[in-house]
Amino acid sequence: MKRITIFSPNCYTYGAMIVGGVLKERFKGKYIIKLVRHLNNNILNLFLKSDVVILSLYSTLHILDNKLKEIIEFVRKQSKKRRDKNIKIYVGGPVSAYPEIVLREMKVDGVILGEGEISTPNVIEGHREGLAYLENGEIIINELKEKPELTSKPLIPDDIGSQNIRGANVYIETHRGCLGNCTFCQVPRFFGRKIRSKPLELVLEEVKEFKKKGVKRIAVSGGTGSLYNFKKDVNKSAFIELLEGIAEIVGSRNLSVPDMRVDYVDEDILGAIKKYTIGWVFYGIESGSDRILKSMKKGTNREKNLYAIQLAKENDVKVGGSFIVGYPGEREIDYLLTKDFIVEAELDDIFVSIAEPIPKTELCNLVIKTPLEENLTFKPHLGNYRRFNLTESEARCLDLMLHGEQWKPKPSVITKSKFLLYLNEAKRQGEDIRNITRLIFKYRDCLM
Template sequence: MRITIYSPEVYTYGSMVVGGILSKKHNVHLIRKPNNALFLKSDVVILSLYSTLQIIDENIKNIVNFIRSSKRKTKVYVAGCVSSYPEIILNELNVDGVIVGEGELTTPNIVEGDTEGLAYWDGNEIVVNYPKEKPDLNHPMPLIPKDIANQNIRGANVYIETHRGCLGNCTFCQVPKFFGKEIRSRDVDLVVEEVKEFKKRGVKRIAISGGTGSLYNFKKSVNRDKFYELLEKISSIVGKNNLSVPDMRVDYVDEDILGAIKNYTIGWVFYGIESGSDKILRDMKKGVSTKKIMDAIKLAKDCDVKVGGSFIVGYPTETEMDYLLTKDFIVDAELDDIFVSIAEPIPTTELCKLVLNTPKEENPTFMRHEGEYRHLNLTESEARCFDLLIHAEMWKSSPRIMTKQLYAIYLNEAKTQGKDIRKITELIFKYKNYL
């Protein structure tokens, strides 16, 4: 059987893993750019989607319609993290089904006609058959594309998954529901062999991730030797300047973990800070306080580790005072880098439900900004995103001069995010009965 996996723009790790499993029995092509000729030659096309926006992307819809109109009767499935909300996909895209959950076990059978792990239309009714088991993460070698070294995801050629699951309860995140709260980790030696193979294919920069890097092999009352061993072995292959562990929770770092980050990686941690308001942190169910976050920032600096932080603005319950507290926090933190996002209501998350229960005229994503940036015609979320980007630049450890060009980049970033979040919000309102 000829199977094409299309992962738009980026070869996601999940698409490579499923590609590797399917290639044991089938002729599999993994692409990140549309290839109509290849689509028409395929018996099955799997769209590996990783963003809600891709569901309503006209380019994706056109690809689906093109494939479905062919005489070959090619089967078309959607997979990826968007499969958490199959009802939306099946209403928006004319596909044969959605591969729900973790697809390593079910996909090989689905392409041959099985329905376990598949959501599909049965007449006028949507049937969702969730998989009965969770897959073993010690899977065969992924299908590595020839041009993998050409892609750049936040500075890395590839993100390699080391574990799944999260202990957190963040309202804006779908990871705990998608993968569960139990931490399931891969064997160190298998990850190392994978890194060697990626290096052979030209990959230089590698990031390892499972949501929160330091949760690898995490169990209560168990030492972290496996985490340190993992970093040391990968670093010996690619070099410390080519390895990063990008995402960390502030409540799962200590001196030993930060020491390993310092010794075996590029020497950066990226904390999900989200807000400088304890009230908003409680609303988000972050499970930490601003004091805990500031202590983790100080600890990293004391260990000579650089600190990046991500912030979310436009949360439905965020007031002007909450936002000002975030600005004050940034002044005190003196972070080395900062990322700002407008709150995204990913379907099935608690934030999604909160947005559905918030009148649009009270939602910062739709409220017109009437303050300092009124002349720019921004929503309140866009204005806070733009303002925080500018503000944060001034209080970084190494600030840049705010040129017209940088100003324009930040303004465009805020407007683009605002436009995208409005599209997603309109989508969830359209299908609120499913959510």
């Protein structure tokens, strides 16, 4: 029997599991479908035994992974030496939004475009609808406009219970699409702005199967949890019913809905989060500067953000917030306004990231138009942290993480080990973003 191996780097993403489930159902009795997440010698041997290898890549950094490129090159060379097997290697996942870069950087047979439920089986059967590939040095892109119904079942690996993604064993998808228009996000471009939701009975059936496989802690993803079954207004009853149903299966202490927009919460939603989950929300605040929020097209402002935080606290829900530093055009006053916001908000936790120019987003175009000497992720920091040889973005990232610790409801002591942890995190992010920025400059002609 033939084999298809799906590689999802470091963690089993929901998208990779869904594609695995679709292929298992479609090619029952024809292919053995295997889903793996760690690169090692055993996995390399599995690649060599496969007829098709699908790399499900969710980060631009995967395209720059030299180890992964070496393995692809090795598999292709071994395949050419063997007359009995021609191993096909495809890339799928969120990076398929920019196939021009993938095909130039990685020696694969093609990029499976868009949402994989329809395009992946087509490609396996030898069709080219939903595939991007190189032909005589020219990139051919055959996009599929059709959007799948969210009714497919995931292929759940036996060791799913051993993985840990921000405290959860798995993030499940209840819907696709986003009503927002944030410049740094690729979700609306990849999934569209119309909300498509999975039927509740199928979600609950999946949760039961995950539990049977050893999953204890489940997180609901989808960008903004409360948009589940969204129509013209927030369908609160559907979202609340969703949380109640999942909690009945895994227990409220084992369910989280971390990602929420501040403009799609109210007392009923927060009350359900308190009752049926671990009792946390995680808002994408991004900045304390209304000027930067407007530039990001967040659709919110400082006042709305503070109101949503206060509303959560009044409903006894813990609040985390994410912030972006180094956004093009961010002045020192904008950054100081973000620090002031954190003082006023007293968040229970914060996450800080340096602005990442995901290819083909509006932020990517803005970064390409910004000279590198003006880019804060390349510009040397000359302030209080200059002895650490940081860029301005890295310094702001470090400073904001330290600042957030000191302005929690229960401030924590900044030990030397914690300082070094945050310093190394800021440096790692800076290096990653510089590498991605160099990549998009290399291909700016096909991105703009």
